[in-house]
């Protein structure tokens with residue numbers, strides 16, 4: 001029988017990264033679309049300035065996060081898998097309405113379901129690189145002078161700007177869907193709480209510990225040691241959609 | 242709670258640090274300070290002409306004045322014979338034409354149309370004496386008028402209809418003893434009055450510049466740098482920097498802002514990168530004709546109307562003539578917002594021998610070359626002067642009318658008000674074919690705006706151009722301007738994607754909610 005255990009799933013840096021990134025994407029979209037001419041909020045000049053600053057913050061954050069992914073081995077979380085992919089899709093399309101169980105069990109070793117793996121991976125290796133590359137090209141091409149990137153032979157700013165704008169639309173669509181899918185955890189807010197506190201109640205198999213030994217997490221280890229054991233009966237009464 | 246605090250600290254603190262690192266360190270504009278210091282030094286002449294013996298006398302023959310100047314300045318006469326102010330013609334290479342010899346001597350314009358057969362009056366502004374017709378001797382150095390440029394008394398007057406000769410009987414003794422470096426008043430004597438009156442032609446060059454504040458012209462403002470024309474139009478051996486593209490064609494010897502301000506004058510690097518494709522003038526001359534009106538439109542076709550058998554004039558509220566029997570309809574404007582064009586510093590001109598293309602909406606008296614893909618081109622503010630001029634619908638050439646004469650009855654339009662005769666006389670003078678028929682063609686002339694630079698605080702702001710609608714660049718083609726240019730396909734697909742995402746999410750949520758309630762009912766029963 002599966003039981004539930006409160007585990008420390010999102011480490012401090014991970015949460016810092018996630019929320020900073022969330023804020024930055026929101027802010028980049030806000031300022032970016034003002035630059036795009038969609039609305040006036042900060043004023044064009046301020047929007048450009050803020051967008052550029054936030055972009056650098058985003059780049060710095062990304063560099064740190066790449067480092068984090070490799071030093072912690074967390075990058076493996078994003079390796080795509082076809083296993084359960086169909087089941088996961090079917091769950092979102094049908095199962096979820098029938099109160100069916102989540103097809104993929106969330107563990108510390110494997111926090112992401114196959115769909116998440118695929119989507120987040122494509123953000124990491126496709127959308128973000130395109131946004132950063134086109135954004136940097138935009139900065140150093142700017143409009144008038146081809147500037148320092150003359151050598152790249154980019155015909156016009158238009159190419160760069162269109163790529164960047166397409167990426168921006170895709171990111172916004174992602175954010176919308178992402179915000180909604182947050183609510184599809186065990187409870188409406190369990191995913192959100194987990195990303196804020198780091199702790200989430202996860203199902204574990206009998207005799208299995210959700211804590212992977214392969215992932216070094218001294219901070220988490222310490223916190224876990226100091227956390228009282230939780231009895232399964234608290235979860236009998238599932239409050240789940 | 243502790244977690245929240247940690248979270249806020251871990252999110253906010255690094256962001257604040259990043260922002261502080263990226264904050265622009267404020268610099269001081271050293272160069273501007275240096276320029277201010279340099280140009281606030283008064284010009285100290287090396288010579289006091291009132292001490293020269295040869296100048297202690299009266300003159301009544303202006304050629305003699307010139308000869309006296311040349312007696313000391315021995316090489317300047319020859320120099321002047323090669324100066325554009327005297328030759329009114331210059332050798333240039335024009336794309337599509339080859340080598341040309343063009344200038345006021347043989348070009349058309351969109352105002353009084355041309356000097357031909359009107360020399361005696363038009364050439365009052367020639368830096369010479371006696372250019373009254375096409376037989377003028379351009380090789381005689383004693384035909385040069387030194388005083389119009391070098392009189393520092395501000396009193397020297399050239400005679401109306403006098404072919405460049407001065408009004409007789411002036412106090413030449415005082416004038417010659419007070420010659421010196423040309424002042425604004427010297428240059429302005431002609432350049433403020435192009436087109437036959439103050440500010441008619443250029444819009445950014447007019448009498449008000451002699452007394453205006455730096456709000457009107459940051460360089461010439463009397464409460465500002467109070468510069469003279471020649472401070473920027475730097476002159477060596479009577480060859481001055483500066484191009485007026487009504488008569489010039491080449492991208493050489495231009496007077497540029499960069500001469501003093503360098504190509505990277507802003508503290509903000511973002512602005513400096515604009516310099517590559519945007520002329521300084523575009524942002525820094527947000528409007529011209531800031532004091533007196535300039536003529537924007539000149540319709541020659543309505544000239545010749547009479548009231549009670551007499552010539553008449555109509556004026557607007559500011560006192561500008563909007564109709565004159567001798568000149569036709571006119572439109573005037575103050576605080577004009579320029580039009581913007583790509584321009585690479587080279588130009589072409591419509592010649593008397595060129596064919597009028599009647600399929601075009603209008604004829605270009607001059608053409609500014611340039612486009613977005615040309616690395617030499619930048620976006621410039623331009624005064625576009627629109628007009629209607631007579632042309633020959635059979636031979637398809639522009640016609641020249643005889644406008645002026647000393648006496649009535651010799652076919653001058655401005656006296657006899659007879660187009661037919663004026664055109665015949667004008668074309669006869671030019672010795673060019675004329676079918677005898679005439680009609681009018683719409684014309685445009687392009688005058689880049691360079692003066693009346695506003696204080697930096699009044700320069701255009703980002704959103705003046707970076708805006709979807711009605712921006713300054715709304716008619717500028719070929720460049721991607723963020724905030725202005727959009728790609729309809731990308732934007733509609735993008736918005737569609739967002740709408741679909743919302744709809745998808747909402748539909749999913751609704752079904753989830755309904756099925757949840759249903760499941761609940763099933764469980765509880």
Ligand code: HEM
Pocket residue numbers: 024025028029030031032033035036037047048049051052055056058059131132134135136138139161162164165167168169171172723724
């Ligand atoms: C590191 C990542 C990014 C960099 C380096 C970057 C850089 C830039 C730059 C340089 C511009 C031109 C305007 C300006 O100078 O501010 C720009 C425009 C824009 N950015 Fe970004 N940006 C990044 C991320 C994003 C993100 C995440 C979004 C939206 C979710 C976004 C949306 C936009 C939009 C819509 C425009 C206007 C494009 C146009 O209309 O031409 N950017 N970006």
